[in-house]
Amino acid sequence: MPCAVCLTLGILLAPVSVAFLVMCFLYFRMKANKSKSGDDTTGENEPLLPTETWQPTALSEASKHYENVQLMDTGNKLIQIDGSILREDIRELPDGDRVTCLTAVRGSPGFSSGRYYWEVCLENATADLLKKSWWIGVTDKHKIPHDESLSPTTKNGFWFLSSCPNQEDTLQFSTEPETFIYVQSKPKTVGVYLDFDNRKLSFYNVEEKCLIGSLAAKFTGELFPLFNPGKGDLGKMEILQRSVQDQ
Numbered sequence: 475m476p477c478a479v480c481l482t483l484g485i486l487l488a489p490v491s492v493a494f495l496v497m498c499f500l501y502f503r504m505k506a507n508k509s510k511s512g513d514d515t516t517g518e519n520e521p522l523l524p525t526e527t528w529q530p531t532a533l534s535e536a537s538k539h540y541e542n543v544q545l546m547d548t549g550n551k552l553i554q555i556d557g558s559i560l561r562e563d564i565r566e567l568p569d570g571d572r573v574t575c576l577t578a579v580r581g582s583p584g585f586s587s588g589r590y591y592w593e594v595c596l597e598n599a600t601a602d603l604l605k606k607s608w609w610i611g612v613t614d615k616h617k618i619p620h621d622e623s624l625s626p627t628t629k630n631g632f633w634f635l636s637s638c639p640n641q642e643d644t645l646q647f648s649t650e651p652e653t654f655i656y657v658q659s660k661p662k663t664v665g666v667y668l669d670f671d672n673r674k675l676s677f678y679n680v681e682e683k684c685l686i687g688s689l690a691a692k693f694t695g696e697l698f699p700l701f702n703p704g705k706g707d708l709g710k711m712e713i714l715q716r717s718v719q720d721q
Contacts, residue, residue: 530685533678536667539589542715543581543699548617552577553703558713562703573607573636573704574622580613581699581713590668592699593680593714597662607704608711609636610664611648612675612697625650633689634700635664635677647689655687663714668697 547555554561562577596605609626611634626632627650638644638654645660647653657679664686665678676688703711 530676530688531667531669533665533680533683533685536589536591536665536676536678539591539667540716541583541590541592543583543592543713545701545713546580546582548579550577550579550620553579555579558715559710560701560703560713561710562705562707564708571705572622573609573639573702575618575624575626575702576620576622577705578609578613578618578626578700578702580615580618581701584616584696584698585612585668585670586696587670589670591665593663593665594701595663595712595714596660596709598709603709604660604662605637605704605707605709605711607637607639607707609634609648609700609702609704610666610677610711611635611700612666612668613700614693614695614697616696616698618700628689628691632700633675633691634702635686636702637704645686647687649689653687657686661686666699670697 545555545558545560552563554563560579594610596608597603598605611632613633614631624630626634627648629650632648634648636646636648638646642660643656643658645655645657647655659679659682661679661681663680665680667676667678668674669676670693673693674688674690677686678684679686699713701711701713
């Protein structure tokens with residue numbers, strides 16, 4: 475009698491066991507495929523790096539890697555470039571009030587390894603004005619697409635910090651969805667620190683000597699500095715240059 479019961483139970487449990495094994499196989503196969511595809515995806519991002527779980531680079535240390543970045547003038551009629559100064563052109567823009575890649579410009583040189591730091595001034599000292607609309611960061615685009623429909627996010631090769639429309643006390647990152655950061659005071663000068671080998675991009679409020687936030691990303695290929703003077707803002711942004719002895 476016990477043998478018959480065991481045989482019956484074995485027959486009943488066999489399909490369940492097979493189904494369980496098949497589900498386990500499919501689960502681990504999907505997980506492996508997802509991991510593999512993630513390694514091949516340019517710009518796949520982790521969340522904004524929390525300072526509680528990692529030690530950010532101090533501004534004094536980051537600034538030791540200063541790089542004099544230059545603006546690439548491609549003849550874009552929607553912006554004005556004068557040396558290291560960038561501002562929007564005073565005209566009706568084809569993409570309305572929304573800030574898009576139409577007014578974006580990249581800088582040089584490009585970076586494929588190492589650590590680099592540069593600063594962008596957003597203050598017009600003579601008029602006591604602070605620029606309200608801007609992007610500052612990096613991109614993997616050798617040429618900025620002149621396409622107003624392109625979504626400038628980390629998934630599409632754009633990693634930047636920007637002003638937040640209609641929110642004076644907030645900045646945002648180009649993650650998808652956007653990551654918003656509350657700030658007590660808007661930065662007059664933004665420091666950008668690219669640690670290519672460790673796949674980190676950090677932004678600093680230079681006057682306050684504090685970190686605004688950092689992104690982790692799977693950079694591949696070459697990266698270039700990225701700037702955008704924004705819309706409806708006559709203020710300038712200036713890429714600050716340092717003499718060799720000051721670097």
